[in-house]
Amino acid sequence: MAQARSDDSPVAGDDQRLPLELLKVAGVVLLGMLLMQLDGTMVSIALNRLVRELSVSVSTVQWVVTAYLLSLMAGMPVAGWAADRFGTRTMWNLALVSFLAGSLLCGLSNSIWMLITARVVQGLGGGMMVPVGQVMLIRIGGVERRARLVSLMAVPALVGPTLGPVLGGIIVDHLSWRWMFFINLPIGVAAFLAAGRTMPNIKARSGAVLDVLGVALIVPGLVAIVYGFTRAPEAGFGDARTAVPLAVGTALVAAFAVHAARPDDDALVPMRLFRFRGFASSSVLLLLSGVTMGAGFVDPLFLQQVRSDSALSAGLLLVATGFGSSLSSLAMGKVFNRLGPRKVGFAGLVCSLFGRCLFTQFDAGTGDVVILVAMFVTGVGFGMMVLSMTTALYIGLPPDQIARATSGSRIFQQVGLSAGTAVTSVVLQFQLTAHGHGSSGAGGGLDELARAYNNTFWWSVLVLVLAIVPTLILPTAVRGGRPVKRPESAPRPT
Structure with missing residues (x-):
């Protein structure tokens, strides 16, 4: 099993090549991250088509995007704890399976509400996938390779939002919108199979305990804040539909900060x-x-x-x-x-x-x-x-x-x-x-x-x-x- 290194390790030269085994792990992680980034940006191109084919209003179809954003936020806070507790490979595969299951359900959806529900399943997986993959590479790479690995991990986040709309436009113009989701399946299955052969299952602390109070504060707090921001373009920041979620979310996040600031507290994101x-x-x-x-x-x-x-x-x-x-x-x-x-x-x-x-x-x-x-x-x-x-x-x-x-x-x-x-x-x-x-x-x-x-x-x-x-x-x-x-x-x- 690969061991995490501390930051006291000597820094190697910048021209040091990344080992083949590390590159294999990086390839699988980057593939999954790119899938998530592309999917998050392609869908916006298809909203107009969804309005026509599913016979819904624009205000309703926007929930296809909003539900994904909210579920992303719900999955992110627990990703670090879960990787510590159950292992990086286990959580990566679980996140990828959730994302692929959501993709399949999205492609098979015959109503707007089935599509929105499937996007929630997708978002929960995507919200965990990126931080777990990033944790895995940082731990096994060591401080001397950290910059090289971070530069690789940045590529999907930077390229995805740019290529997503282009690829989405091609799919919507020449194929069914459903192929924006079906295209994830063969690539994701290949990534899942490769993960079993290449990824280590690192557990930083096998006895890590879930910060239940922290989850109860931070998850609904973040979801409320993101929901408030998604309502702002339509309703404005002075409208109750925007102001109330933002105020409630801010209060919950502030309460989490107080909770996580206690010196002996093992919070999801310790303030220390x-x-x-x-x-x-x-x-x-x-x-x-x-x-x-x-x-x-x-x-x-x-x-x-x-x-x-x-x-x-x-x-x-x-x-x-x-x-x-x-x-x-x-x-x-x-x-x-x-x-x-x-x-x-x-x-x-x-x-x-x-x-x-x-x-x-x-x-x-x-x-x-x-x-x-x-x-x-x-x-x-x-x-x-x-x-x-x-x-x-x-x-x-x-x-x-x-x-x-x-x-x-x-x-x-x-x-x-x-x-x-x-x-x-x-x-x-x-x-x-x-x-x-x-x-x-x-x-x-x-x-x-x-x-x-x-x-x-x-x-x-x-x-x-x-x-x-x-x-x-x-x-x-x-x-x-x-x-x-x-x-x-x-x-x-x-």
Whole structure:
């Protein structure tokens, strides 16, 4: 069985090759993560088709997306504990089976409510799959290979949202929408069979006890917050349908923070992890970057409404963002140990700021080359930022806290994505109305429509500016991490 290493291990050279056995495990994990990412983004393309074929309203069909998001949040908090208690391979296979069962039921659905229920099953599996896979690779790879592994794990998260709409558009135009779910089955079965031959079943603490009170607070709290954000674009933040879930969810999460702050409490996500500089700064950055990525849903809307691009043309332009992210993440993974999280993260932040500032100057006459450059540079920046904060997250952490830190990081990012989408939707609606257009963008002239989008793009620039401070707090090296408080108060490896 592979053993987790502590952060006191020496850091090997950046050119060290990953062992074949580790690459096999990484391949299986990345395949499962890519399935989850693609599925989460393809479905949005098919909503209009679902409205017609299932004879439902737009407000009802939106639950196909919302139910998936809510179930993702329900699965994430318990993933770290479950990996510790039952083993990484066991939980990976369970999560994958849940995702595949949900995919099969989605494809066979003959009513909107059956489809929504199947999406819940899918989301529960997907919510556990990513953190469990990430925990497994971080534990067996060791600190000297951490940056390389993180750069690989970032690829599905960066490429999936870009390729998903393109692939979904092709399937919806030329096949049935059901094939968006059926296509998961052969790939997922292959990943399941390969997992039995390649994956270790690491149990960090066989006697780990589930934090029942923590689950009772954090799971409904997060679900309520995400639900509130999903209602905001339609109802606004002042409406009771948005404000009440957000208030209740915030209260429950605050109660969880108090519960998890007790020094002897073995919570799902212990607050003592924030004593470590890498975890604290990375968590804030994951939240802010999630907000920025969530705000990116306006990019294809601009291309289609202002430039009158087709859905497929807009999707092809968006590929530049995913390509830039993947390229920079893989390239920087080879030299990351030499440069350290702070330098790489700050360089990525500068690139992202430059790219998003270019977006604020777009209009109906902006050419494809300029748009491709802006998207590529933004993607390069995001790739470097994700690599830095995801690697820095584990610096100095005791090995037995890796699983819970991973679950916590996924929660921060998912809440950021939901908040970014909701807030940006409200900002865009306000800007469209202020510039003489309806909430759908109809009416008025192209110049005013472009100006509404330009003002909305400034929102993501502002969020990136807020990320400057936590980026400068990132650790400077991949080893030697220290708790923010005195060393004697820090948790120790067991």
